[in-house]
Amino acid sequence: AQTVTQSQPEMSVQEAETVTLSCTYDTSESDYYLFWYKQPPSRQMILVIRQEAYKQQNATENRFSVNFQKAAKSFSLKISDSQLGDAAMYFCAYRRSGAGSYQLTFGKGTKLSVIP
Amino acid sequence: DGGITQSPKYLFRKEGQNVTLSCEQNLNHDAMYWYRQDPGQGLRLIYYSQIVNDFQKGDIAEGYSVSREKKESFPLTVTSAQKNPTAFYLCASSKNRAPYEQYFGPGTRLTVT
Numbered sequence: 001a002q003t004v005t006q007s008q009p010e011m012s013v014q015e016a017e018t019v020t021l022s023c024t025y026d027t028s029e030s031d032y033y034l035f036w037y038k039q040p041p042s043r044q045m046i047l048v049i050r051q052e053a054y055k056q057q058n059a060t061e062n063r064f065s066v067n068f069q070k071a072a073k074s075f076s077l078k079i080s081d082s083q084l085g086d087a088a089m090y091f092c093a094y095r096r097s098g099a100g101s102y103q104l105t106f107g108k109g110t111k112l113s114v115i116p
Numbered sequence: 117d118g119g120i121t122q123s124p125k126y127l128f129r130k131e132g133q134n135v136t137l138s139c140e141q142n143l144n145h146d147a148m149y150w151y152r153q154d155p156g157q158g159l160r161l162i163y164y165s166q167i168v169n170d171f172q173k174g175d176i177a178e179g180y181s182v183s184r185e186k187k188e189s190f191p192l193t194v195t196s197a198q199k200n201p202t203a204f205y206l207c208a209s210s211k212n213r214a215p216y217e218q219y220f221g222p223g224t225r226l227t228v229t
Contacts, residue, residue, distance in 0.1 A: 033216060035217070042222070044222045044223060045208075047219065091158055091159070095216055103161055103174065104161070104218055106158030107158050108156065109158055
């Protein structure tokens with residue numbers, strides 16, 4: 001079974017600084033998808049960024065980028081120029097490729113605080 | 117605007133009562149999902165449905181039931197058999213093709229006393 005591990009239960013960052021959240025996963029598959037979701041205090045899950053395992057290029061979305069290391073099974077999220085609105089729980093998630101594999105496997109999350 | 121709605125936001129029930137949580141989407145997604153979130157935990161899959169009139173158990177289906185009579189709707193019933201029903205429940209939907217991104221509703225906080 002696939003597992004996703006987020007080893008940092010809590011992190012903090014100074015406003016305007018950069019922070020990196022870690023995620024590792026365990027799989028025997030070669031093709032899969034990885035996601036970072038943000039859960040602010042409202043508790044609605046918001047998709048931040050997606051990475052396809054077959055793509056070597058790291059995904060970026062504005063201030064958010066990932067460092068995808070397939071051999072190491074590592075998928076970290078970098079937030080640049082941190083803003084107060086970035087304060088939230090961040091969840092890493094894994095999904096096998098293929099139409100029959102519907103389950104997203106989530107890590108337990110990292111709580112990010114942004115210090116003004 | 118397209119999206120997923122869940123109602124109500126907060127729900128209170130007495131122990132022994134069944135309760136149904138609503139989930140509606142207008143994204144024209146084929147697949148829908150129910151997750152449970154407990155403090156300090158990630159999300160755990162309860163049930164999912166790929167198409168109308170078909171659904172599959174997830175990791176923690178015991179004590180729950182679902183139906184999928186319409187593409188837009190996927191209600192979840194928490195039965196009295198669920199031993200620890202107090203939790204935050206999230207509904208999601210996705211297309212049945214890559215990259216299978218799941219989009220979530222705002223959630224329902226269920227408290228059973």
